[in-house]
Amino acid sequence: MAGRNTLSVEGIVILSREYRDSDKSIIIFTKDRGRLSFVAKGARKLNSKNRSSTDLLVHGEYQLSKGKAYYVLNQGQVIEGFMNIRKDLLKTSVAMTMTVFLNDVLVDNMSQKEVFELLIWTFNRLGNTKDPKFLLRYFLIKSILYLGHQPNLVACNICNINSDNYFYQFSEGNLICDSCTKEGFCIEADLIKIYKILETDSFDQLKEFEVTKALLEKLDYFLEKLIEHITDKKFTGFDYLKKLTFEV
Numbered sequence: 001m002a003g004r005n006t007l008s009v010e011g012i013v014i015l016s017r018e019y020r021d022s023d024k025s026i027i028i029f030t031k032d033r034g035r036l037s038f039v040a041k042g043a044r045k046l047n048s049k050n051r052s053s054t055d056l057l058v059h060g061e062y063q064l065s066k067g068k069a070y071y072v073l074n075q076g077q078v079i080e081g082f083m084n085i086r087k088d089l090l091k092t093s094v095a096m097t098m099t100v101f102l103n104d105v106l107v108d109n110m111s112q113k114e115v116f117e118l119l120i121w122t123f124n125r126l127g128n129t130k131d132p133k134f135l136l137r138y139f140l141i142k143s144i145l146y147l148g149h150q151p152n153l154v155a156c157n158i159c160n161i162n163s164d165n166y167f168y169q170f171s172e173g174n175l176i177c178d179s180c181t182k183e184g185f186c187i188e189a190d191l192i193k194i195y196k197i198l199e200t201d202s203f204d205q206l207k208e209f210e211v212t213k214a215l216l217e218k219l220d221y222f223l224e225k226l227i228e229h230i231t232d233k234k235f236t237g238f239d240y241l242k243k244l245t246f247e248v
């Protein structure tokens with residue numbers, strides 16, 4: 001029975017840090033309450049019952065007590081450890097990019113059920129996919145949509161025409177055609193098209209045009225800048241992928 005000072009939550013560990021001598025400082029993305037922090041006392045000891053449930057990326061069930069300043073973990077149970085992700089360097093890096101994004105955008109005590117379900121869905125597929133970075137782009141674009149920050153990529157915000165070349169202005173979140181302005185982030189029609197395909201799940205359209213490596217790199221850059229505008233801070237999530245020097 002959960003009393004007044006105890007709490008039982010289901011969540012995914014999105015940050016796991018060493019704390020004091022043998023503790024861990026944890027942030028989980030909970031199903032019902034958004035982001036939630038707690039301390040797992042002694043969880044770094046080899047014989048701790050809470051050692052594995054507090055590892056990064058673990059989906060678990062957590063019984064917490066409210067301390068004076070923060071929640072403390074009584075007991076955690078692993079629901080899914082996602083070993084297929086954690087044994088693969090690229091997949092781990094992709095998952096860590098997602099957790100950095102979630103730490104930046106989520107708010108304490110604010111449920112984001114659609115994003116939570118999307119994360120579970122994505123982690124399950126990430127274990128088996130041959131294209132982890134495609135799944136990452138899909139996750140980021142869908143999350144941005146569910147969080148209500150989707151960019152306006154429909155038509156020029158000034159003259160309302162459809163053009164082949166636009167500039168995107170992050171500060172206003174506006175798309176403006178190259179007849180109306182020469183300033184902003186140059187965004188070509190193909191970039192808008194791939195973004196919309198991922199945002200609207202219209203994958204059959206992928207057969208119609210060639211998705212080049214250069215286009216995907218530009219999409220990643222656009223996502224990075226978009227996230228930085230949403231969170232008003234530097235987005236470091238892609239750093240894990242940039243550190244992988246081999247071709248992916």
Ligand SMILES: [Zn+2]
Nearest residue numbers: 156159177180
């Ligand atoms: Zn225009």
